[in-house]
Amino acid sequence: MAGTSFAEKTETRLDNAERLCAAHGSRLTDLRRQVLGLVLEAARPVGAYDLLDGLRADKKGAAPPTVYRALDFLLEEGLIHKIERLSAFVGCTHALDGSHTEAGHPHAAQFLICTGCGQVTELDDHGILHALVDATRHIGFTVRHSTVEAEGLCAACRDAATA
Amino acid sequence: MAGTSFAEKTETRLDNAERLCAAHGSRLTDLRRQVLGLVLEAARPVGAYDLLDGLRADKKGAAPPTVYRALDFLLEEGLIHKIERLSAFVGCTHALDGSHTEAGHPHAAQFLICTGCGQVTELDDHGILHALVDATRHIGFTVRHSTVEAEGLCAACRDAATA
DNA sequence: TCAAAATACGTTATAATGTAACATATTTGA
DNA sequence: TCAAATATGTTACATTATAACGTATTTTGA
Structure with a gap:
């Protein structure tokens, strides 16, 4: 086995x-x-x-x-x-x-990395991708793949920090 | 010297x-x-x-x-x-x-990496950052730093490829 | 101005991440 | 069933990054 x-x-x-x-x-x-x-x-x-x-x-x-x-x-x-x-x-x-x-x-995704607990949350937010494509189109750049990663604090860790 | x-x-x-x-x-x-x-x-x-x-x-x-x-x-x-x-x-x-x-x-910036010529263009587009913050706020995530990198073809390399 | 503290740099060693190249095994399809 | 394609094993090495400690330089304050 x-x-x-x-x-x-x-x-x-x-x-x-x-x-x-x-x-x-x-x-x-x-x-x-x-x-x-x-x-x-x-x-x-x-x-x-x-x-x-x-x-x-x-x-x-x-x-x-x-x-x-x-x-x-x-x-x-x-x-x-x-x-x-x-x-x-x-x-x-x-x-x-x-x-x-x-x-x-x-597929395009975005990741939220919590520096408090180390957990990563995946987003599949259309607005972010759209904003990226919008911003690149007028300079003639064609996006094939995108990496979007944000570091910060998740809700739980932020609350723990403020308490 | x-x-x-x-x-x-x-x-x-x-x-x-x-x-x-x-x-x-x-x-x-x-x-x-x-x-x-x-x-x-x-x-x-x-x-x-x-x-x-x-x-x-x-x-x-x-x-x-x-x-x-x-x-x-x-x-x-x-x-x-x-x-x-x-x-x-x-x-x-x-x-x-x-x-x-x-x-x-x-500061938050975005990078466009051309896989044709290897050049990288820096954007400082407010809309992308705004979309990211928007998408994260309603789940309570606080963004401290963001990495946005797109791979694709710049205008020159795209034209060269189509020609 | 001089000594203590802070900052920057030198040096050695090693950790962490990733791949090239080639051999063997397994699966697929005619 | 056998040849081709795909998947895995194995060895060796390349690339990226940091820990730890010592020395030099700069700054600060008495």
Whole structure:
């Protein structure tokens, strides 16, 4: 029996992911499923080498390219996102939780990084993307992909700080 | 005579930078001035180790912390920006070229990275920041700093591709 | 003006992140 | 079933960044 077993909620999301892949004609292999599971179980963004440690619980001697290849696949499928400022990865809530039949494949998203608790919230706000495209169009720039990351305090941490 | 000498336009911008620092009560030392000069002379975002090579033309045996410390200072003063997706640095056109008396200190900016020619354009678009703050306010998130980077094609490269 | 404190820089070593290149295994499709 | 495509294993290394400690320079205040 290969692969760690995950919490039920995670398994559900993994099943969603598997369906999305199938719909694209790509395969969520055991390895990829396991890496995605490790990302999803983490309360926070996870670094590639933390994932590698997680993998090694199961597959001794696993090496960096194993993780990076799985991450590349998951990014291309739009199942995870990379938070550039943290060099770390989070599950795509849009693809995995929603009942978005058109999910999967990379999409524009925005990330709110709380410097208090380290949690990251994903937004899929049309207004931000629209403002970006608006601002770039008149100088003739064509946006293919955008990275939007904000650092600050989430509501809970702000309240804790003021108290 | 320490320090490389730069093109006249660069020296002018360095002088602007020096004035901004003085206004904040901080010092643009020879070393910091030299690193900033190397950033400004580059046509594109420069990596820390490229800057280190540049420094070594003048100061043999310079080591990474020398460059990183200078970069940290310049970032804090708002004289340069880091492009996260490229792990590279660019001069802040807003601070160095404009006659913005209030320049210096970090500010929200947006970067357009052309995957054709590698050039990066800085925007200081209020609408994008506004959209971001708008979208975050209703979930109680307080933005302290934002990173907005778009990849795509600049006008020149798009025209070249269509031709 | 001189000594203490603060700031900046030098130096060595190492941590953290990411990839190239090639071998092996597994899956897919004719 | 066999060839091609895809996925994974493995070794070695490249790139980016920082910790820790010592020295030099600058600033400040008595």
